[in-house]
Amino acid sequence: MSRKIYGKTEEEERVELSIESREITQKILKHGVNQFQIAKIIYLLSLELEDRNVLSEIAEAIKPLLSEDNDNNSNIIIS
Numbered sequence: 001m002s003r004k005i006y007g008k009t010e011e012e013e014r015v016e017l018s019i020e021s022r023e024i025t026q027k028i029l030k031h032g033v034n035q036f037q038i039a040k041i042i043y044l045l046s047l048e049l050e051d052r053n054v055l056s057e058i059a060e061a062i063k064p065l066l067s068e069d070n071d072n073n074s075n076i077i078i079s
Contacts, residue, residue: 040066
């Protein structure tokens with residue numbers, strides 16, 4: 001006797017969330033943002049993470065990209 005599954009499996013749910021995340025990313029990139037803005041968005045989103053360790057690691061990794069010394073990449077437009 002086969003077992004009926006109602007609703008979505010955890011894997012299906014994760015796939016749908018991943019697709020939605022990619023669509024959000026594409027909308028941001030279509031808006032036309034530069035490298036500084038991408039790094040700033042990543043930094044600001046990292047501050048919203050619930051896992052404090054992951055938050056700290058991502059924020060620290062992105063901070064050098066936000067420094068004034070790294071402004072040479074700020075004119076690159078992604079579209």
